[in-house]
Amino acid sequence: MIGNGEKLYRYADPKILPEGQEELPVSIFNDQEMSCDWEKLQSQPENSPHVHSGRTLLISIEVCDEIRYPQNPKRTGEFVAAWEQEILHDPLSHEEGNIFTPNDSHSLIRGKKKAAVTTAIRNNSSFKKL
Incomplete structure (x- = not known):
């Protein structure tokens, strides 16, 4: 698991x-x-193969409970278990012909992405062009 406050x-x-x-x-x-x-x-995201393949907009997401435990916007304070996000470290080993592997820093935000979830992620993100 990746803790709150991590990016x-x-x-x-x-x-x-x-x-x-x-x-x-x-x-x-x-x-x-x-x-x-x-x-x-991933101390040097500007050197990621993603950047070299044209994905030069770097989005920084701050892990927090708002993302992890989304609430129903129609019912203030009501956590929706079906929307819960699991945030975990998921390193990728080398795959022949895959420029994105190996990747020790690979991680996932796993779960259904309803509007409340995607909004929470955006609200806790910043970005810059590399």
């Missing part, structure tokens, strides 16, 4: 942000097994 990196194509748009689209956080890199083990 995860997600890489995206900068085209997801049209000129003048300053808020990340929640659609980039929809994957049920959302792949990230753990900052603790």
Whole structure:
């Protein structure tokens, strides 16, 4: 498990942000097994193969209970167990022909990505173009 306060990196194509748009689209956080890199083990995200393949928008996600235990926006304070997110370290070993492996920093935010979840991830994210 990756604890609260830790940071995860997600890489995206900068085209997801049209000129003048300053808020990340929640659609980039929809994957049920959302792949990230753990900052603790990825000290130089600018050297990631994701960046070299064109995903030069670096998104930093701060792990927190708001992401881990999403609440129903229609019922303030009501945790929805079916939306719970598991945030875990998931290192990838070498796969022949896969430029993204090995990756010791690979991590997952695993769980159903309902609107409350993707909004919580976006609310706890910042980004910069590399």
